[in-house]
Amino acid sequence: MRAFAALLCASAVLVAQPKPTENPPEKVRITPMRTSPAATLTQDIGISSIKLSFNRPAVKGRVIWGELVPFGQTWRTGANAATTITFSDACKVAGKDVPAGVYALFAIPGFNRWTLILNRKAQQWGSFSYDAKDDQLRFEVNPESIPYEEWLDYRIRLTGESTARVELSWETLRVGFPVAFDTKGVYWKHLQTKLASAPDSDLVPWYQAADYCQKNEIHQDLAVAWIDKSLKAGTSFWNQETKARILRWTGKKAEATLWLDKAIQTARALPADKQPPKEWFDDKERELAAWKTEKMGD
Secondary structure (H helix, E strand, C coil), rough: HHHHHHHHHHHHHHHCCCCCCCCCCCCCCCCCCCCCCCCEEEECCCEEEEEEEEEECCCCCCCEECCEEECCCCECCCCECCCCEEEECEECCCCEECCCEEEEEECCCCCCCCCEEEECCCCECCCCCCCCCHEEEEEEEEEEHHHHHHEEEEEEEECCCCEEEEEEEEEEEECCCEEEEEEHHHHHHHHHHHHCCCCCHHHHHHHHHHHHHHCCCCCHHHHHHHHHHHHHHCHHHHHHHHHHHHHHHCCHHHHHHHHHHHHHHHHHHCCCCCCCCCHHHHHHHHHHHHHHHHHHHC
């Protein structure tokens, strides 16, 4: 009986034990308030891009250059984690070749001259683990005076269709450097890659490739072949207009006029909600009239 009673008590204790929670509550964490807020800046150049990720400290009445940021020492060019710069494609930085990728952007400030550094170890906290053996590129720049800026800032200023200037500004000082992409080369590689997988039944990519060639006056033979391939896949006022422009480009003005007229008629035959805006029709009618007059004068 005693053994039976003990067994009952043990069973009762087991039954009374709380079941382990199947879905424990998520841990609560409070996001730290950072006095140097994070920022991201992206600039497209052609189909390439430059992206900067950084944290923006404030001056707060401090002496920045030579004290908070000592001369002759490696600096993270921001606050908290090292500033990173991303190049979507290979480019030239300060005239030197740099592969596509993400880099930590460091600087060694000097009174009259700075050294800027692209380091392949992009994710670093500050410059505490910086190692020169990971440098991709070092180059020198001259600082210049600017109106006072309380918060550290970056700017990517376009200087051409293929070029830009990256600038860091803080307190009363600015440094910058040029970046250049082979914009046309990058685009041509993109175009060829896309066409390699484009089906013959899709008129759009072939028209787009032909249109690019015509607008840039390159690869005339490919433009002719690609627009014909697009028209074989289907008809739209877009590829008909491009056909007209390619014919005109190749010197076939009479045929070009006929195809531009076809494009206008194709657009007019569309449902009202599918038609291009009135301005498109007005522009094309004026252009067609000019082409006809020119053809008559030939």
